Amino acid sequence: MNRRIAIFPGSFDPITKGHENILLRALPLFDEVIISIGKNSNKQSYFTLEQREKWIKQVFANEPKVRVETYTGLTIDFCKKKNADYILRGLRTSADFEFEKAIAQNNKVMAPEIETIFILPVSELSAINSTIVRDIIRNGGNAAPFVPEGIDLKS
Ligand code: ADP
Numbered sequence: 001m002n003r004r005i006a007i008f009p010g011s012f013d014p015i016t017k018g019h020e021n022i023l024l025r026a027l028p029l030f031d032e033v034i035i036s037i038g039k040n041s042n043k044q045s046y047f048t049l050e051q052r053e054k055w056i057k058q059v060f061a062n063e064p065k066v067r068v069e070t071y072t073g074l075t076i077d078f079c080k081k082k083n084a085d086y087i088l089r090g091l092r093t094s095a096d097f098e099f100e101k102a103i104a105q106n107n108k109v110m111a112p113e114i115e116t117i118f119i120l121p122v123s124e125l126s127a128i129n130s131t132i133v134r135d136i137i138r139n140g141g142n143a144a145p146f147v148p149e150g151i152d153l154k155s
Helices: 017-029 049-059 077-081 094-110 130-139
Strands: 005-011 032-038 066-071 085-092 115-119
Touching: 005 017, 005 077, 017 032, 017 077, 017 085, 017 115, 032 077, 049 066, 077 085, 077 094, 085 094, 094 115
Parallel strands: 005 032, 005 085, 032 066, 085 115
Antiparallel strands: none
């Protein structure tokens, strides 16, 4: 049987407890999950690619099935390059649903062999998102409750 490889694409600017939870719950379903940081030229990130990658590697240092990579271009093309048949996404809100539905259905037309798998956040983490974490940091607040254990956003 083919190894079940999933891509978990996103900006991870920065990684939050929400991302961590989705990844850990999805992990038993797959042989390998590649956390894939999209390099989007239209979207200016707050943290550098190197910082974001470093923190993700730190969070999953003890998970041999997790890898971290960066990519440009279409997610389905990156999936093909990595032999990944699955795209993993989280669904926090109805706005996420409408947005993700369009992308997943269009991806399905372009690459019928790739399935998008959605995981709902646990209720206590569903309000966390990277935008709010960045706002807290910009305004000198303490974002530690929202990011994985051990992540020092000042480092
Ligand atoms: P993108 O810019 O592609 O949405 P993000 O880094 O914001 O990148 O999110 C990557 C994925 O993680 C998305 O599928 C998003 O829905 C999911 N996600 C982010 N925060 C949470 C959370 N608190 N609970 C569940 N899923 C989440």
